[in-house]
Amino acid sequence: MRLMFRTAATLALGLLTLQATAGDYAFTLHNRAKGWTINGFYTFQDGRWSKNWLGKGTTIQAGASVALDWKSDEGDCVVPFRVSWENYGADEYKLDWCKGVKNVYMLEKGFRTE
Numbered sequence: 001m002r003l004m005f006r007t008a009a010t011l012a013l014g015l016l017t018l019q020a021t022a023g024d025y026a027f028t029l030h031n032r033a034k035g036w037t038i039n040g041f042y043t044f045q046d047g048r049w050s051k052n053w054l055g056k057g058t059t060i061q062a063g064a065s066v067a068l069d070w071k072s073d074e075g076d077c078v079v080p081f082r083v084s085w086e087n088y089g090a091d092e093y094k095l096d097w098c099k100g101v102k103n104v105y106m107l108e109k110g111f112r113t114e
Contacts, residue, residue, distance in 0.1 A: 081095060
């Protein structure tokens with residue numbers, strides 16, 4: 001009986017841990033590039049670029065932000081990403097998402113994270 005209780009408690013703790021880590025790649029994308037509008041955010045995995053994570057027609061004006069969640073904490077830690085800008089084109093970067101990134105700030109040149 002004692003062993004069954006210990007096993008059940010361990011399973012319950014494991015499930016809580018899984019629930020707590022699900023969505024570890026949730027973050028907020030901030031546009032801190034004055035005068036520029038972000039119109040796309042893409043990630044590169046398995047040899048190809050993803051769909052636009054912002055969704056069709058969604059943009060991020062200067063000073064605004066959008067919450068994004070990959071709804072997974074699996075996959076490579078270092079994942080290239082591409083940000084596209086209205087009337088400009090796109091810039092590509094790499095980021096170690098396993099470091100607990102919660103905010104990505106796009107700047108006039110480059111980006112920073114928290």
